[in-house]
Amino acid sequence: MSQALFEKIGGEPAVNAAVDIFYRKVLADDRVNGFFDDVDMDRQAAKQKAFLTMAFGGPNHYTGADMRRGHAHLVARGLNDRHFDIIVEHLAATLRELNVAEASIDQVAAICESTRKDVLGR
Amino acid sequence: MPEILLDGKGYALADGETVLDALTRGGAAVPSSCRSGVCQTCLMRAVEGSIPAESQKGLKGTLQARGYFLACQCMPGGTLRVERPGAEAGRLSATVRAITPLNRDIVSVALECSDMGDYRAGQFINVFKDGTVSRSYSLASAPGIDPHLTLHVRKVAEGRVSGWIHETLRVGDTVAISQPLGECFYLPSDPEQPLLLLGTGSGLAPLYGIIRDALRHGHRGPIHLYHGSRHKDGLYLTDELHALAREHASVQYHPCVSREEPSGDLRRGRVVDLALGDLTALAGWRVFLCGHPDMVQSARKRLYLAGASLKDMYADAFIRSAA
Numbered sequence: 001m002s003q004a005l006f007e008k009i010g011g012e013p014a015v016n017a018a019v020d021i022f023y024r025k026v027l028a029d030d031r032v033n034g035f036f037d038d039v040d041m042d043r044q045a046a047k048q049k050a051f052l053t054m055a056f057g058g059p060n061h062y063t064g065a066d067m068r069r070g071h072a073h074l075v076a077r078g079l080n081d082r083h084f085d086i087i088v089e090h091l092a093a094t095l096r097e098l099n100v101a102e103a104s105i106d107q108v109a110a111i112c113e114s115t116r117k118d119v120l121g122r
Numbered sequence: 123m124p125e126i127l128l129d130g131k132g133y134a135l136a137d138g139e140t141v142l143d144a145l146t147r148g149g150a151a152v153p154s155s156c157r158s159g160v161c162q163t164c165l166m167r168a169v170e171g172s173i174p175a176e177s178q179k180g181l182k183g184t185l186q187a188r189g190y191f192l193a194c195q196c197m198p199g200g201t202l203r204v205e206r207p208g209a210e211a212g213r214l215s216a217t218v219r220a221i222t223p224l225n226r227d228i229v230s231v232a233l234e235c236s237d238m239g240d241y242r243a244g245q246f247i248n249v250f251k252d253g254t255v256s257r258s259y260s261l262a263s264a265p266g267i268d269p270h271l272t273l274h275v276r277k278v279a280e281g282r283v284s285g286w287i288h289e290t291l292r293v294g295d296t297v298a299i300s301q302p303l304g305e306c307f308y309l310p311s312d313p314e315q316p317l318l319l320l321g322t323g324s325g326l327a328p329l330y331g332i333i334r335d336a337l338r339h340g341h342r343g344p345i346h347l348y349h350g351s352r353h354k355d356g357l358y359l360t361d362e363l364h365a366l367a368r369e370h371a372s373v374q375y376h377p378c379v380s381r382e383e384p385s386g387d388l389r390r391g392r393v394v395d396l397a398l399g400d401l402t403a404l405a406g407w408r409v410f411l412c413g414h415p416d417m418v419q420s421a422r423k424r425l426y427l428a429g430a431s432l433k434d435m436y437a438d439a440f441i442r443s444a445a
């Protein structure tokens with residue numbers, strides 16, 4: 001649906017630039033970093049790249065069921081709407097730092113919003 | 123239940139098992155070492171069936187294209203026919219040219235291997251004690267500078283391979299080694315970029331190659347090397363590194379001890395704490411981390427939070443072998 005958005009934001013190079021900034025914000029935020037305590041940062045960063053690609057409307061193979069399964073262990077540990085909003089907020093702030101247009105940021109937020117039910121396992 | 127077929131025999135794959143688990147449980151002799159997808163000792167080739175992409179991560183494109191995968195990272199969805207690696211992924215023969223003590227626990231081992239093509243300072247090789255037991259050791263040598271491949275091997279109590287290297291291996295012996303592996307090396311992409319090198323114990327080995335390789339490539343940006351050990355007698359090559367720092371204004375060498383009062387120019391503390399105290403902001407730095415896995419893991423996170431970019435961090439954690 002949103003290949004155009006992905007291209008507008010800058011495609012894969014933009015994802016690479018964004019993952020560094022985004023993941024640093026998330027890891028530095030005590031409200032959510034407990035969910036990201038993976039021992040292997042490379043692995044975790046690769047997953048965040050998958051997340052950003054998806055949120056930017058880029059090519060990905062994730063289904064709603066995948067999102068459900070992928071976050072179920074986090075929901076079991078208390079993942080809720082507040083955490084979800086914080087992540088989306090960090091993502092928007094990241095894109096602002098990269099001078100992405102507000103209209104595109106809104107579209108990214110909308111893509112994230114469309115996954116809320118699945119991510120939170122409802 | 124999916125099966126793994128090897129040498130005409132079938133091995134049932136239980137739920138949650140890797141190919142390596144299933145084969146070793148069934149009694150097949152498959153070499154393995156780290157079991158973490160790093161050392162590539164358990165390399166195998168799939169001739170029939172499909173393998174998950176994760177099990178090919180880090181392999182050279184040419185090997186991926188021919189169906190090579192890491193047995194310890196492979197949980198296939200269906201039946202798989204596999205074979206042992208062929209000559210193209212195979213072992214090389216090296217001759218021991220010198221064994222020299224560097225400190226009480228660490229020896230330098232110089233190997234001559236005419237079949238090894240290009241390697242990068244900072245990569246590692248697997249050294250085979252016999253047909254199935256091998257361990258990874260980083261290259262402390264740099265191409266174009268050192269005539270032989272050089273390893274710094276620390277003696278681990280009861281260590282099968284390090285003990286064998288320290289006690290049994292002799293000059294003139296022949297040993298089997300792997301091709302050079304790993305991504306922790308210097309690229310002459312940006313000669314002005316500041317470099318931070320952190321190592322503990324024999325983690326100095328790859329850094330000793332990398333720092334000299336960078337200088338040989340004409341690196342002009344500042345290079346800060348922090349080498350840490352609990353005690354002073356765990357440090358080594360201190361004269362050589364002090365000399366390097368005297369010759370090159372860009373080089374700063376910080377020998378650090380964490381468990382004793384420092385004397386002379388030694389610094390007290392852990393390498394990560396000292397480096398962060400000195401440098402505070404690391405945006406734009408290229409970072410190399412080698413040695414103790416706990417140090418590597420915590421340094422990676424802390425330096426990243428201090429601004430270092432993920433793509434500019436290179437690391438080799440000297441993880442223990444599981445096999």
Ligand SMILES: Cc1cc2nc3c(=O)[nH]c(=O)nc-3n(C[C@H](O)[C@H](O)[C@H](O)COP(=O)(O)OP(=O)(O)OC[C@H]3O[C@@H](n4cnc5c(N)ncnc54)[C@H](O)[C@@H]3O)c2cc1C
Nearest residue numbers: 257258259260274275276280281282283284324327440441
């Ligand atoms: C990428 C990579 C690069 C490496 N580079 C180097 C290098 O340059 N120089 C070097 O000396 N080593 C290096 N290592 C570690 C090396 O591969 C071996 O793990 C190490 O030599 C121990 O093997 P061993 O067969 O002697 O001991 P094992 O027989 O495997 O272990 C014997 C016993 O000692 C314990 N043990 C294992 N390792 C340690 C340790 N580090 N400290 C305390 N106890 C331990 C084990 O749990 C076991 O109980 C590297 C590892 C990796 C993954």
Ligand code: HEM
Nearest residue numbers: 032035036038047050051054062070083084087112115119
């Ligand atoms: C905004 C909507 C979100 C989307 C679209 C999304 C998407 C993704 C994707 C695509 C992955 C990779 C899955 C994989 O390949 O294994 C992933 C993993 C992950 N996500 Fe999300 N995510 C969202 C929200 C969140 C939130 C709110 C949190 C926690 C605060 C979170 C924490 C994680 C973690 C920790 C992982 C890695 C899990 C693991 O280690 O297996 N995500 N996410």
